[in-house]
Amino acid sequence: MRFSKRVVLVTGGARGIGEGCCRVFSKEGAHVSVVDRDLAAAEALVDALPHPAVAIQADVSIESQVRSAIARTVEHFGQLDCLINNAGIHPPDTPLTGMTPEQVVDVLRVNFISTYAACYYALEHLKKTKGTIINVSSMTAVLGQRNSTAYAASKGAQLSFTKSLALECADFGIRVNAILPSNVDTPLMRSWAATLPDPDAALDRIASLQPLGRMADIEEIGRTCLFLATDDSSFITGQGLQVDGGASLDY
Numbered sequence: 001m002r003f004s005k006r007v008v009l010v011t012g013g014a015r016g017i018g019e020g021c022c023r024v025f026s027k028e029g030a031h032v033s034v035v036d037r038d039l040a041a042a043e044a045l046v047d048a049l050p051h052p053a054v055a056i057q058a059d060v061s062i063e064s065q066v067r068s069a070i071a072r073t074v075e076h077f078g079q080l081d082c083l084i085n086n087a088g089i090h091p092p093d094t095p096l097t098g099m100t101p102e103q104v105v106d107v108l109r110v111n112f113i114s115t116y117a118a119c120y121y122a123l124e125h126l127k128k129t130k131g132t133i134i135n136v137s138s139m140t141a142v143l144g145q146r147n148s149t150a151y152a153a154s155k156g157a158q159l160s161f162t163k164s165l166a167l168e169c170a171d172f173g174i175r176v177n178a179i180l181p182s183n184v185d186t187p188l189m190r191s192w193a194a195t196l197p198d199p200d201a202a203l204d205r206i207a208s209l210q211p212l213g214r215m216a217d218i219e220e221i222g223r224t225c226l227f228l229a230t231d232d233s234s235f236i237t238g239q240g241l242q243v244d245g246g247a248s249l250d251y
């Protein structure tokens, strides 16, 4: 019960990595706010969690909905101890000239501006609890990814934002970290593979990129977030924790 009665808000919490976070935190006694644009999926997950949870519909690319999701979470549970900025999209494989600058703005809105906005509105609540912020970035932030310039740049923005915000937040006792997964078996991963000519071969190739020989599962990433949200990581702030099964080794 490492998060008993403490409150975590997970954006994009209904599926994939966000779902893994909700499940892991709930098993540890957390009160979980599952924020997702897909209300039905969020409600289904809430029903399956072992401790109190609430489903809140919000599109994180819309600032007013982010503000309202945070306000409703605090109204419902009375406080906020951890914000996990996880909601994100990965556009199909596209070279630079296949995506217009306007389309890049759309990616940034979902993947990065949402993170900024959620921190903006959550800060006053996290100051009261000396809470934590965890931004779900990606190894693409440091390694790059072919045909994914907009995505990788949005993840890089989350990482550098994390470091700068950690400096500001240290004064308030709030720790801010990012996690950088390599490849995680989620609906996003599978729908991205489906845009490629041979999805099964692509998933096998992706699994083999990790020396551990597989992708991460969603609860492994959830447990990494739990570590960053508890005093087990009390001296860690401003870091991008590479949760990559060794994928970045052996150059």
Ligand SMILES: NC(=O)c1ccc[n+]([C@@H]2O[C@H](COP(=O)([O-])OP(=O)(O)OC[C@H]3O[C@@H](n4cnc5c(N)ncnc54)[C@H](O)[C@@H]3O)[C@@H](O)[C@H]2O)c1
Residues within 6 Å of the ligand: 011, 012, 013, 014, 015, 016, 017, 018, 035, 036, 037, 038, 041, 058, 059, 060, 061, 086, 087, 088, 089, 090, 110, 136, 137, 138, 139, 180, 181, 182, 183, 184, 185, 186, 187, 188, 189
């Ligand atoms: N899957 C991976 O291998 C991988 C690797 C590195 C980083 N990431 C990052 O992890 C995060 C989660 O990825 P995933 O693979 O779990 O994705 P996913 O598509 O499997 O799940 C994402 C969840 O977020 C929700 N969501 C998407 N856009 C939203 C929006 N605008 N507002 C509210 N909710 C929204 C979806 O409804 C869904 O429930 C993303 O930020 C992604 O960039 C994933």
